[in-house]
Amino acid sequence: MEVTPEVRNAVARAEAPVAIDHRARMAVFGAVLMAMFLAALDQTVVGTALPRIVTDLNGASLYVWVVTAYLVSSSITIPIYGKFSDVYGRKPMLIGGVCLFLAGSWLSGLSQTMNELIAFRALQGLGAGAIMPVAMAVIGDLFTPRERGRYQGLFGAVFGLSFLVGPFAGGWITDNISWHWVFYVNVPFGVAALVALALLLPNVRRQNARVQDLDYIGIVVFAAGVVPLLVGLTNKGVLNSATGQLYNWSDPNVGGLLLVGTLLLAIFFFLESKAKEPIIPLDLFRNRDYSVSMVAVFLFGIAMFTAVIFMPRFYQTVRGISATASGYYIWPLLVGLMGGSIGTGQLISRFGRYKWLMSGSSVLLLVGAFLATHLTASTGNWTLWLWLLILGAGLGPSMAGFTVLVQSFVPLSRMGAATSTLTFLRQIGASIGLAIAGTVFSSEFQSQLPTTLSQQGVPNPLISQLLKLSGVLQGVGNGAGLLNQTLPAQVQPLIPHIISGVNNAFATAVGSLFWITLVAGSLAFFCTLLLRDRELRHGRVAETVVDRAAVPAVT
Numbered sequence: 001m002e003v004t005p006e007v008r009n010a011v012a013r014a015e016a017p018v019a020i021d022h023r024a025r026m027a028v029f030g031a032v033l034m035a036m037f038l039a040a041l042d043q044t045v046v047g048t049a050l051p052r053i054v055t056d057l058n059g060a061s062l063y064v065w066v067v068t069a070y071l072v073s074s075s076i077t078i079p080i081y082g083k084f085s086d087v088y089g090r091k092p093m094l095i096g097g098v099c100l101f102l103a104g105s106w107l108s109g110l111s112q113t114m115n116e117l118i119a120f121r122a123l124q125g126l127g128a129g130a131i132m133p134v135a136m137a138v139i140g141d142l143f144t145p146r147e148r149g150r151y152q153g154l155f156g157a158v159f160g161l162s163f164l165v166g167p168f169a170g171g172w173i174t175d176n177i178s179w180h181w182v183f184y185v186n187v188p189f190g191v192a193a194l195v196a197l198a199l200l201l202p203n204v205r206r207q208n209a210r211v212q213d214l215d216y217i218g219i220v221v222f223a224a225g226v227v228p229l230l231v232g233l234t235n236k237g238v239l240n241s242a243t244g245q246l247y248n249w250s251d252p253n254v255g256g257l258l259l260v261g262t263l264l265l266a267i268f269f270f271l272e273s274k275a276k277e278p279i280i281p282l283d284l285f286r287n288r289d290y291s292v293s294m295v296a297v298f299l300f301g302i303a304m305f306t307a308v309i310f311m312p313r314f315y316q317t318v319r320g321i322s323a324t325a326s327g328y329y330i331w332p333l334l335v336g337l338m339g340g341s342i343g344t345g346q347l348i349s350r351f352g353r354y355k356w357l358m359s360g361s362s363v364l365l366l367v368g369a370f371l372a373t374h375l376t377a378s379t380g381n382w383t384l385w386l387w388l389l390i391l392g393a394g395l396g397p398s399m400a401g402f403t404v405l406v407q408s409f410v411p412l413s414r415m416g417a418a419t420s421t422l423t424f425l426r427q428i429g430a431s432i433g434l435a436i437a438g439t440v441f442s443s444e445f446q447s448q449l450p451t452t453l454s455q456q457g458v459p460n461p462l463i464s465q466l467l468k469l470s471g472v473l474q475g476v477g478n479g480a481g482l483l484n485q486t487l488p489a490q491v492q493p494l495i496p497h498i499i500s501g502v503n504n505a506f507a508t509a510v511g512s513l514f515w516i517t518l519v520a521g522s523l524a525f526f527c528t529l530l531l532r533d534r535e536l537r538h539g540r541v542a543e544t545v546v547d548r549a550a551v552p553a554v555t
Contacts, residue, residue: 025142025143027196027200028138028142028196028200028201029142029151030196031192031193031194031197031200032135032138032193032197033135033154033155033158034189034190035098035101035135035197036131036135036155036158037158037161037162038101038186038189038190039101039128039132040158040159040161040162041162041165041166041186042070042105042124042186043162044162044163044165044166045165045167045170045173045182046066046182047166048167048170049170049171049173049174050066050067052174052179053066053117053179054114056179057112057113057114057117058114059113059114059117062114062118065114066114066117067121067234068231069118069121069122069125070121070124070125071125072122072125072226072230072231073123073124073125073126073129074126074128074427075125075129075226075427075428076129076222077126077129077130078129078132078133078424079222079280079420079421080129080219080222080279080420081097081130081134081416081420082134082137082416082417082418082419082420082421082423083279083280083416083420085130085134085137085420086413086415086417087277090137090138090141090201091197091201091203092203093130093134093416094130094131094135094138094197094201095194095197095198095201096130097127097128097129097131097134098127098130098131098190098197099127099194100123100124100130101127101128101131101186102190102191103123104120104122104123104124104126105184105186105187106187107120107123108120109180109181109183132423133420133422133424134416134419134420136152136155136403136407136419136423137407137415137419138201139151139152139155140412141202141412148349148403148407149344149345149348149349149354149401149404150345150348152345152400152403152404153341153343153344153345153346153348153399153400154341154342154345154400155341155400155403156340156345156396157338157341157342159337160334160335160337160338160341160392160396161334163308163330164331164334167312168328169182169185173185215271215272215277215278215279218272218275218278219279221268221271222265222279224264225260225261225263225264225267225268226261227261228258228260228264229257229258229261229262229265230428230431231257232253232254232256232261233254233258233432233434233435234431234435235247235251235254235257236254236438249439269282278417279417280417280421281414281417284410284414284418287409287410288532289405289531289532289534290406290418292527292528292530292531293402293405293406293409293422293527293531294406294421294422295527296358296402296527297402297422297425297426298425298426299521299524300395300398300426300429300521300524301426301427301432301433302429302430302432302436302516302517302520303365303395303433303516303517303524304395304398304430304433305430305433305437306433306434306437306513306514306516306517307333307372307388307391307517308333309434310437310441310513311329311330311333311388311510312326313326313510314375314506314507314510315329315330317503317506318377318507329381330388332385332386332388332392333388333389333392335389336388336389336390336391336392336393336396337392337395337399339393339396340361340364340392340393340394340395340396340399341396341397341399342396343396343397344357344358344396344400344401345400345401348400348401348404354401354405354533355528355531355532355533356533358397358398358401358402358528358531359525359528359529361393361395361397361398361401362394362521362525362528363525364390364391364393364394365391365394365517365524366518366521366522366525367390368387368388368389368391368392368393368394369391369394369514369517369521370514370518371387372387372391372511372514372517373511373515374511375387375507375508375511376504376507376511377500377503377504377506377507379507391517394521398524403419403422406418406419406422433516433520436516437513437516440509440512440513440515441509441510441512444508444509444512445505445506446467448504448505448508448509449463449467449501449502450467451505452501452505453466453498453501453502454501455501455504456497456501456504457497458494458497458498462491462494462498466498
């Protein structure tokens, strides 16, 4: 029997939502991977350059806003770009996001004041908000559910690689060239990715989409709610200049903003329930597996960044490692994260099963987190590296696995919105986790310090005086210079004992943060047990209901 072009096209669509030549597909995948790497790298490469930037631009008071501006603008736009990519197509949204990111990178490099840098970092974030979710949706377009695991796993590895490369690249460029080039270096790689995307990426869009049906009011209310929520969470980890302590949850700059953001988001979800084309489709949450996956991703977001953020700080303060080198002392965590992400993707692609992979990785996370709660100042490097390796291996599968699952539970016409919701929840989880971690760390350090100082033979009157310097003592060098200047000559021989006591309190406080990881990981493990273990096939997953009213058009 003769095979007609129509039959061949039908077979191609059964194999993958969008059928293109294999070579072109790999070129598009490479370009998408490059764009995502640049966006991920930008979150880590700036960290080691910030002290020099703040010094040159005389902007210590605005230090945190260089990061916050990027976080807020990218978080706001993640669900919006995802929904727009379903309606207008992936290609214009991804290309537009890369262009905004490159423009923000170039202008950030040109910045002459802190206000300019903050504004251009926000522009970078507007571009990054498109790159992350739309890039993952493109993989959903180009590969079958069974294949997606293999390629989404590489996306998880990209984040691990960015944590490995970023601190060194940022420090080396700042020390040997100029901090301006931390931003300029994005441009040539971004342009190469842009050319490949423009030439090879097919545009997938819905045939029956109507621009007037988009939820524009919801977009405005969503932005108005997310901004105070993220700024409030960020402020929770910032020292109050008036008191020298972290802001309390009840402070208007924290609790007040969180309350405003929560109320506006409640209004947003009410509007979404009535909208014709919602930014976050609430009806998808009726699917149990979809809902469970989204909650698990949020919980893994809470669990993930405690180790990534606080372990370099432990190495710098307690072990006296340089800022650049401290990023490499957490290499087992990153190896575990990358290996777990890639390995899980490969196993999902090979066997088409996912439930016990996700549950098993959660158990590894719990084991690693429990071990890390025993951290002390004297914990050996090899022991700590083993703990971090186990922890990373438990976290890595969540980077790729849940993306594959969520994309398999929804029709193609809503894949962009679903993927962006997942990315958004992971980012919000990370923000909440870091806010909680900052509070727990400060409280635990303050409570442990009198005990650890007393164990080192420091007299009680001096302990009372040192408690007022807890913020300084947490810094690199434990405030040794200040102690030499302020302490009377007769007690200066006690400084080594003071520093030893401070380091013991610091290590205990960092170890206590892994209880947050343990609690969030336990809840995530429970979520994985609720998943139904359906087989991912080389076509669409068996239980997915195809949205026949919204057939995608490829241009």
